[in-house]
Amino acid sequence: MNRSEIKIERIITYRRILLKLYNDGEKNIFSYQLANKCQVSSAQVRRDLMDIGYSGSPANGYEVQCLIKSIAEFIDPDKKQGIALVGLGNLGRAIIDYFNGQSLKLEIVALFDKNPNKINRVIAGCHSYHINDLKEIIIKNNIKTAVISVPSTDAQQVADVLVDGGIKGILNYAPIILNVPDSIYVQNRDMITTLEKVSYFANYNNK
Amino acid sequence: MNRSEIKIERIITYRRILLKLYNDGEKNIFSYQLANKCQVSSAQVRRDLMDIGYSGSPANGYEVQCLIKSIAEFIDPDKKQGIALVGLGNLGRAIIDYFNGQSLKLEIVALFDKNPNKINRVIAGCHSYHINDLKEIIIKNNIKTAVISVPSTDAQQVADVLVDGGIKGILNYAPIILNVPDSIYVQNRDMITTLEKVSYFANYNNK
DNA sequence: AGATGTGAATGGGTTCACAGCA
DNA sequence: TGCTGTGAACCCATTCACATCT
Structure with missing residues (x-):
């Protein structure tokens, strides 16, 4: 699995945006929507999320809360x-x-x-x-x-x-x-x- | 000529290091020396300097003062x-x-x-x-x-x-x-x- | 119909490797 | 001998394109 600097930085950015969406009560998001907010391509978002091992559904896109959790598992240290x-x-x-x-x-x-x-x-x-x-x-x-x-x-x-x-x-x-x-x-x-x-x-x- | 973000950033870094060397009285520098100070490869340095159109000599490397001037011509705006x-x-x-x-x-x-x-x-x-x-x-x-x-x-x-x-x-x-x-x-x-x-x-x- | 997931193609930045030169 | 300059090879990130799913 690829953990290049640039990918890690994007994933951190995704999370910050997802947290904002979560606080606004958003439940689901499509790759192209997240892509727009981060100014990357939707293919890039899908590829990155694939790499962290989270799957969405064609019908509903990605679940905001679950995705935040998956990113945390991928990025965050075990303890503070x-x-x-x-x-x-x-x-x-x-x-x-x-x-x-x-x-x-x-x-x-x-x-x-x-x-x-x-x-x-x-x-x-x-x-x-x-x-x-x-x-x-x-x-x-x-x-x-x-x-x-x-x-x-x-x-x-x-x-x-x-x-x-x-x-x-x-x-x-x-x-x-x-x-x-x-x-x-x-x-x-x-x-x-x-x-x-x-x-x-x-x-x-x-x- | 390639003017990617990453190359421009390296060239700006070269200049800052060259200015320091110039103030220390250094006249000449080889690609591998500049490379060491910037933590890039010597091939990278030579390629970057080639792109800005400055030539060194195999015997003496690059002239610090001239190189600073060439970088300025490549990077700096015409006026303040x-x-x-x-x-x-x-x-x-x-x-x-x-x-x-x-x-x-x-x-x-x-x-x-x-x-x-x-x-x-x-x-x-x-x-x-x-x-x-x-x-x-x-x-x-x-x-x-x-x-x-x-x-x-x-x-x-x-x-x-x-x-x-x-x-x-x-x-x-x-x-x-x-x-x-x-x-x-x-x-x-x-x-x-x-x-x-x-x-x-x-x-x-x-x- | 309109998403996702992904193998394959693409593109571009870096390194290799060597001819040329002092 | 040991450097520069550079075409070619390499490598890796991104995008394409499409099978798949609901």
């Missing part, structure tokens, strides 16, 4: 997963506010900064620690996923400690390519690259 | 481009701080919010307006690229005004799929989807 966030600037705070409470199985549970004014506080229900305690705390809490929202000058150093502490996945907002072992999954999301790309296509597609 | 940012929460402020001053041809030049306390101010050298003035100002300043960092409840409405005002590219941080015409380039970067994906691969790659 804690996430560490390093860097409590505007970006770090934004991420906590956006994220916590939005995902059933995932939660940011520990915050880190090097600024003494930002440690030993509670932000959005979450405790902040000095970055010197990073390794100890992620080990103690068995944290496998981390967000880096520190300036790029500090990012590699933070990554080294995270890897040392057993982290397996990193969401990196600093505009550098982190040097980590191949076994660590890294998703780079720096805003400079992204905005340059958007600007490029904004101009290029229209000349 | 202004960018609008809508939504002045923590995320919006983080984006301004991260971005402005980092890109030669791009600059966030106008900020928008609906909260009266946040308008008519100057943040990082940039004026903030009420969102009611959004359309007028992007038209007057010929702005083609925008960032949406408002709550998801407001995002579609903002997108509609942006499209109405002639925007061609949108960087969307709200966790919804925007409904806009096909001719508009949209890059979705919501943190919930991203973090769910990172967590998935953190767990899945290691069991």
Whole structure:
């Protein structure tokens, strides 16, 4: 079974849309309807849902609730997963506010900064620690996923400690390519690259 | 010539790394060295550079300065481009701080919010307006690229005004799929989807 | 009639492998 | 010798197209 990044991302998107539909009281949906909402082809939706092992019916399409459950079985970890966030600037705070409470199985549970004014506080229900305690705390809490929202000058150093502490996945907002072992999954999301790309296509597609 | 999203993103990354090398006084670089720093294959680097029309030499590899210039010719707009940012929460402020001053041809030049306390101010050298003035100002300043960092409840409405005002590219941080015409380039970067994906691969790659 | 599920065809991005060059 | 440049091969994601089902 294919678990490419791009497919996983689509499936996560399907779920978010399905949850919205479920809350609106929708019971069933056809592949082309879900496809429209996600801006992919209906064949793509059918193929993806086939891969996760859920079957609809030609008459009624897919049952929203069952499909959500199948996606959860395919995607979600068995138990709740804690996430560490390093860097409590505007970006770090934004991420906590956006994220916590939005995902059933995932939660940011520990915050880190090097600024003494930002440690030993509670932000959005979450405790902040000095970055010197990073390794100890992620080990103690068995944290496998981390967000880096520190300036790029500090990012590699933070990554080294995270890897040392057993982290397996990193969401990196600093505009550098982190040097980590191949076994660590890294998703780079720096805003400079992204905005340059958007600007490029904004101009290029229209000349 | 191929200008796929993924290639453009790589080329933008090459440039950022080359600029760093240039500042460090490096004159030349081989494809495999650049490849290592970007975590792609050397064949990929050579293919990408071939496509932008820059040639190196087998003896000395690529000249850093010339290559930066060639990339600029391939990627950059002819003149400076202004960018609008809508939504002045923590995320919006983080984006301004991260971005402005980092890109030669791009600059966030106008900020928008609906909260009266946040308008008519100057943040990082940039004026903030009420969102009611959004359309007028992007038209007057010929702005083609925008960032949406408002709550998801407001995002579609903002997108509609942006499209109405002639925007061609949108960087969307709200966790919804925007409904806009096909001719508009949209890059979705919501943190919930991203973090769910990172967590998935953190767990899945290691069991 | 109008969906789903899926083998097969398609398309396009990446890598291979090697000629050419300093 | 060891690199670049590149046609060709490869690989994998997407789409096609249609048998199947209700």
